[in-house]
Amino acid sequence: MNDPVTIREEDLIETIADALQYISYYHPMDYIGALGEAHAAEQGAAARDAIAQILTNSRMCAEGHRPICQDTGIVNVFLKWGQDCRLESGRSLQEVVDEGVRRAYTDPDNTLRASILADPAFTRRNTRDNTPCVLDVEMVPGATVGIDVAAKGGGSENKSKFKMMNPSDNIVEWVLEQIPSMGAGWCPPGMLGIGIGGTAEKCIKLAKQSLMEPIDMAQLKERGARTDIEQLRIDIYDAVNAMGVGAQGLGGLATVLDVKILDWPCHAAGKPVAMIPNCAATRHAHVTLDGSGPAYLAQPDLDAWPDVRWEPDAEAKRVDLDALTPGEVASWEGGDRLLLSGRMLTGRDAAHKRIKDMLDAGEQLPVDFRGRAIYYVGPVDPVLGEVVGPAGPTTATRMDKFTEMMLDQGLLAMIGKAERGADAVEVISRFKVAYLMATGGAAYLVSRAIKASRVVAFEDLGMEAIYEFTVKDMPVTVAVDSRGNNVHTLAPLHWRRKIREEGLLAAK
Numbered sequence: 382m383n384d385p386v387t388i389r390e391e392d393l394i395e396t397i398a399d400a401l402q403y404i405s406y407y408h409p410m411d412y413i414g415a416l417g418e419a420h421a422a423e424q425g426a427a428a429r430d431a432i433a434q435i436l437t438n439s440r441m442c443a444e445g446h447r448p449i450c451q452d453t454g455i456v457n458v459f460l461k462w463g464q465d466c467r468l469e470s471g472r473s474l475q476e477v478v479d480e481g482v483r484r485a486y487t488d489p490d491n492t493l494r495a496s497i498l499a500d501p502a503f504t505r506r507n508t509r510d511n512t513p514c515v516l517d518v519e520m521v522p523g524a525t526v527g528i529d530v531a532a533k534g535g536g537s538e539n540k541s542k543f544k545m546m547n548p549s550d551n552i553v554e555w556v557l558e559q560i561p562s563m564g565a566g567w568c569p570p571g572m573l574g575i576g577i578g579g580t581a582e583k584c585i586k587l588a589k590q591s592l593m594e595p596i597d598m599a600q601l602k603e604r605g606a607r608t609d610i611e612q613l614r615i616d617i618y619d620a621v622n623a624m625g626v627g628a629q630g631l632g633g634l635a636t637v638l639d640v641k642i643l644d645w646p647c648h649a650a651g652k653p654v655a656m657i658p659n660c661a662a663t664r665h666a667h668v669t670l671d672g673s674g675p676a677y678l679a680q681p682d683l684d685a686w687p688d689v690r691w692e693p694d695a696e697a698k699r700v701d702l703d704a705l706t707p708g709e710v711a712s713w714e715g716g717d718r719l720l721l722s723g724r725m726l727t728g729r730d731a732a733h734k735r736i737k738d739m740l741d742a743g744e745q746l747p748v749d750f751r752g753r754a755i756y757y758v759g760p761v762d763p764v765l766g767e768v769v770g771p772a773g774p775t776t777a778t779r780m781d782k783f784t785e786m787m788l789d790q791g792l793l794a795m796i797g798k799a800e801r802g803a804d805a806v807e808v809i810s811r812f813k814v815a816y817l818m819a820t821g822g823a824a825y826l827v828s829r830a831i832k833a834s835r836v837v838a839f840e841d842l843g844m845e846a847i848y849e850f851t852v853k854d855m856p857v858t859v860a861v862d863s864r865g866n867n868v869h870t871l872a873p874l875h876w877r878r879k880i881r882e883e884g885l886l887a888a889k
């Protein structure tokens with residue numbers, strides 16, 4: 382028996398903290414490579430523009446060491462703990478790893494967003510330091526500790542799917558049934574992680590773990606499948622991309638950049654299948670501790686980013702939010718590019734819930750929404766003289782149930798990401814207002830358009846407070862116009878047909 386290797390508490394904390402900081406601003410290079418290829422191949426103009434924003438944002442974050450997305454995620458840590466290692470600590474492993482999370486998320490040079498709420502069914506209190514993480518530990522032979530760290534965005538996690546299938550059910554068919562219901566809230570193009578087999582909880586864990594693997598679909602397709610699982614990955618990849626959802630649901634050729642699958646033996650009575658998408662803010666890294674000190678990740682080469690520099694569309698229409706009128710809003714058409722300047726309000730899940738509670742109780746609202754635009758966002762706190770940290774859009778679909786209530790307050794426009802549901806689209810056209818979309822996963826780029834920021838209500842909600850932003854040339858696209866034309870429905874249908882009729886993906 383070997384002498385045990387000592388893993389110092391501080392080394393584990395420092396390693397976790399450093400890896401979380403790293404993945405907040407560096408995309409994995411395999412993702413950047415695949416996204417660069419998707420950009421070069423994309424034929425849908427709106428989708429190509431969205432990918433260009435994501436790539437430009439990615440480079441800015443790598444250079445500026447600020448988060449790729451305002452949603453800096455819930456932390457998943459997978460430890461493969463070598464049986465010859467012992468942790469030198471009086472605290473539990475969960476507490477030690479959480480200390481690393483706390484250190485990363487409260488770093489004064491690159492403060493990350495605290496998104497974790499305790500007491501999720503009731504008071505939903507923000508823990509303020511993004512702890513606790515979701516920790517998974519597996520004991521393995523050896524004298525090292527393998528660490529996979531991921532920071533999973535809420536929008537993509539929300540679109541996770543799971544089914545206890547019958548043994549003879551078809552997995553590809555099930556995946557294709559799920560894609561329309563996932564909409565664009567998971568910020569495609571990204572990855573699909575699929576778990577097959579085990580029990581219910583094992584299957585879901587496999588799906589999440591599969592997302593830790595690097596993107597290699599191009600290489601796989603080139604050499605051809607050697608196993609049934611590899612063939613299934615290719616079949617799902619081809620079939621999902623043929624659906625034409627495209628980047629941000631705007632219709633196009635790239636919906637998924639890869640499909641990963643892990644499997645495990647299961648009971649004869651069933652076939653559990655889970656699918657978890659990973660968004661454009663793909664964030665994960667792997668490090669190993671061997672007892673010699675903390676492990677640090679190597680800096681990527683900034684020249685490896687594709688030479689894509691997004692610029693606002695010269696044809697985009699400039700809109701003065703301080704002089705917004707119903708006539709102006711009615712003149713916008715689905716697909717129009719706008720550059721917004723002036724003042725807008727913000728608000729997301731918790732603020733909408735509180736507004737509803739106040740209205741139900743007959744209380745006066747602290748903010749007048751008449752004639753205003755609201756941006757669904759929870760920004761990162763500013764650092765080093767910033768006005769605001771990265772501040773990209775959150776999923777608008779979650780605000781659908783509050784839309785009529787808010788339009789009754791006199792709102793003229795809403796800004797978010799992803800599609801609106803049929804009921805919300807009906808309400809939008811009835812009130813003759815509009816829903817505008819900003820690019821999810823381009824949060825640092827978007828925040829450059831924000832010139833001033835102040836909290837105007839519900840300060841206790843932290844990032845979910847109502848802010849007033851003053852913006853200059855913030856780029857958005859009209860996703861639902863005042864006549865109810867809905868880009869997220871029309872564009873994927875158009876691209877699905879085009880892909881089929883013109884064989885656009887046949888050679889890929």
Ligand SMILES: O=C(O)C[C@H](O)C(=O)O
Nearest residue numbers: 452534535536759775776
């Ligand atoms: O929480 C957020 O800021 C965004 C969220 O991840 C979402 O995609 O809706």
